[in-house]
Amino acid sequence: MKVGFIGYGNMGSIMVRSLLCSGALDPENVMVSNRSATRMSSLKEHYPAVEQTTDNTVVARKSGLIFICVRSDQVDEVVREILPSLDPLAHVVLINGGVSMAEIQQNYGLKISKVIPSVTMEVGRGVTLICHGQVVEKGQKELLENMFGSVGPVKVIVEDCFDVGTYMTSCGPAFVAAFIEEFAEAAVRQGSFSRDEARAMVTETVLATAALMIERGKSSEEICHSVATRGGITEEGLKVLHRGLPSIFDEVVRVTLVKHEQS
Numbered sequence: 001m002k003v004g005f006i007g008y009g010n011m012g013s014i015m016v017r018s019l020l021c022s023g024a025l026d027p028e029n030v031m032v033s034n035r036s037a038t039r040m041s042s043l044k045e046h047y048p049a050v051e052q053t054t055d056n057t058v059v060a061r062k063s064g065l066i067f068i069c070v071r072s073d074q075v076d077e078v079v080r081e082i083l084p085s086l087d088p089l090a091h092v093v094l095i096n097g098g099v100s101m102a103e104i105q106q107n108y109g110l111k112i113s114k115v116i117p118s119v120t121m122e123v124g125r126g127v128t129l130i131c132h133g134q135v136v137e138k139g140q141k142e143l144l145e146n147m148f149g150s151v152g153p154v155k156v157i158v159e160d161c162f163d164v165g166t167y168m169t170s171c172g173p174a175f176v177a178a179f180i181e182e183f184a185e186a187a188v189r190q191g192s193f194s195r196d197e198a199r200a201m202v203t204e205t206v207l208a209t210a211a212l213m214i215e216r217g218k219s220s221e222e223i224c225h226s227v228a229t230r231g232g233i234t235e236e237g238l239k240v241l242h243r244g245l246p247s248i249f250d251e252v253v254r255v256t257l258v259k260h261e262q263s
Helices: 009-024 037-046 056-062 072-085 103-107 119-123 138-149 159-170 173-188 195-215 220-227 232-263
Strands: 005-007 030-033 052-055 063-069 093-096 112-115 128-134 154-156
Touching: 005 009, 005 056, 009 030, 009 037, 009 052, 009 119, 030 056, 037 052, 052 056, 056 072, 056 195, 063 072, 063 138, 072 103, 072 138, 093 103, 093 138, 112 138, 128 138, 128 159, 138 154, 159 173, 159 232, 195 220, 220 232
Parallel strands: 005 030, 005 063, 030 052, 063 093, 093 112, 128 154
Antiparallel strands: 112 128
């Protein structure tokens, strides 16, 4: 079965490259369409067997599993464009949190799933969120979940959970990266370390802390307790974080959910 990708932008390209690199997809069974052929030039260089086109209907006609990797405001137009070329049994996958699966399924009668991947799939880590429409067959569900299971954990959810789930998994890498940057910059302002040194130390600390939680099963509370001695410097720093972070993250959640509803 051919697997087709319509759109080769930021997330589309990350998905294609990651799934090919993991071995989940055979290049000879992959098709990619994009309005600009030059955007796909690096893909052709690394995976010459991947079929490329600028015609979305070609992908629709040849593929049994089709990922629509365009902006939310372009999804309906793309679906209407490819609909006459689709096999009635084709499995169509959306990667936009702001597009309603129920509406697409109701309007066009398609077998629809939604996938929200993370940029961290490039390194084989990070949670992929998946939701399946009512008429998606069991084999189609398993194929999609196993495919993304090759590049990190998969969590199957109901569609109403995508907004908060996306905040944690898809938006999360940007929030964590911003935290690392601000943490490092605060150290740089004290004049002891260069920006590169501080960033490297904080990044390694975040990685090591995550490893303690994942590999050793330690909770955040246990790690804080093991580091922060009573009356020590870590305890003072944690007091500042506990005062400020809850309201900051509440506001981050609020604005992302508002934007999600508007998209």
